[in-house]
Amino acid sequence: MDDRRGSVLVLTNSYDVTSDLVLRALAARGIPVVRLDPGVDPHEGASLSAVYGTAGQRGTLRTRSRALDLTRVRSVWVRRPSPYGGPPGLDEQDRRFAAEQCFWGTGGILASLPGAHYVNHPWHNRAAEHKPAQLAAAQRSGFLVPHTLITNDVHEARDFAAREPGGVVYKPVWNTPYRVDNKPHSVWVREVHGHDITSAVAVCPHVFQAKVDKAFDVRVTAVDHRLFGARIDSPDLDWRYRQDLMRCTPIAVPEAIARSVAAYLAGFRLVYGAFDFAVTTDDAWYFLECNPNGQWARQPAGITDAVARAIADQLQKGSDT
Template identity: 30%
Template sequence: MSAAARPVLVVAEQLDAAADMVVDQLNQRDVPVMRFDVAEFPQHLTLRGTHLPEESGWTGIIDDGRRTARLEEVRAVYWRRPARPLIADSVPEPYATWAQNQADAAILNLLAALPGVPWLNNPHADRVASHKPQQLVAATRYGLTVPRSVITNDPDAARSFAKDVAGPLICKPVLGGRLDVGGERRLMVATHRVDPADFDESIRATAHYFQEDIPKAYEVRLVAVGGQVFGGKLITTSEAAGTDWRTDYDHIEYDTVDVPGDVATAVRRFLTHYGIALGSFDFAVTPAGQWVFFENNPCGTWSWVENRTGLPIAAAHAEYLMGDTA
């Protein structure tokens, strides 16, 4: 089979704007695509993989009843936050949870075993790359400026850090995600400013991640795809948005910004360090023009950056998945 006829697997929930945009770009380039959600497996998706001692990899099929892709012909995989497998209601607990874990591991690990197949991104690498404390170490190693930070459950350590910073502080989650507060309500724990005068024994309840509050001329959502970097500029016009722009989208103005060469080089080295090719990086740019790295979400949202700025991020995804860029 010619390289042009080999399919790209897009593994995502059905309602995902980023996946839609990448599929559209692949379609424009006449690249075959098989899109599915892991939630379809095993009830509505058939997986058959075979490995024989004399073969170098796995062979077989993925079939959703409408389309079929051969494992040995897969060109690339775009893994974009799929849901977990859904097990039939007829399977009781604890077997249902066991079956779900089996299905989850089978489909991911079998695809990950396909030799020479590029990913955006392999979730195994994503899990390591998403660890915020280690990100600061890697960012510093590759030349990025980072905020002074402390992670602690010790009120005295928090007070000492505040004294050393001698300026405004913020608190943010060590681990992303939302709180389930009942029903369909989910609460985002946002970055927020804190007053050291309020530090008390409640800090011992869990780990707290404190950082110096970086003064911002504007913020940047930098999306890196392979060797390409795109700078989406966010100018916040309210205190809430200036602290965490996710809390007040009505007070954000959008633009593009050129990424300095040293920052782009550091970002590429950062991605190589983790063995990933895609990342959504958050930076602040100070009034003096210094770029300060906050964190990278390996599977962060970027469709809104393209929609607001016109940056060709989906096209960069398609080019990478086609093997047209490294």
């Protein structure tokens, strides 16, 4: 067993089956793994302690099945942990207080493990999730970026729509959980016209973007310098809307795109990123967004297996320092 550099700590929820693909790869290599959902498990028997002082930093994570010396964590995979919440049974104010203490306390400890390699570091993930920051970084990295307006000014929005001859799409700045008739409801990317834009725009920032006359979409999954491209053919403007109707096939990533991906990851200090592009008939790749923790297991088996191995490689190697 390769335990010379310690265990891999996987932060994810108990329903995350995607992580199992990587965990199986690590198990086959004899790499010890500890799985934790930091937003839930501390309220169900897990405990976390850290000590700081002149002797350095040390600590222990205890789950129902094992104890982990925090100085022996080689890598941390920040996959899909649950939001931090307070324990059940408290009133609203006390539960909110406990949830915030968990976020800043538990989250702070897990983001500051000495010598650990993060895929990705949670603070880097958070910085890279802001769409305005993504667009700015994409421009600096050399990507083509569709003409985009982010505004809460209805007149600016209507003028923008009127000036774009190919049409305009709307997308939310953040995928906030939303319910209609008490049922979960997603806000998909959709085409809008000037008469669709009402004074409700003033409530919050909206993203309006020139519609790309695309031939197909591409998802590029990046694990450090290794890129895995998947062409996505879908009848929908937003291929996520009916994923059962989309068709994915492997596609080569152009060298210019690969260079821009590397620059983008370096700018946000990311190891992993899921990049979405709209590709035109003349093979122009337009950057749409990069999810620093995007899904990858619904792609063709060959790509999925390769991504799982690439992530396992990163977690196995640990920190370079």
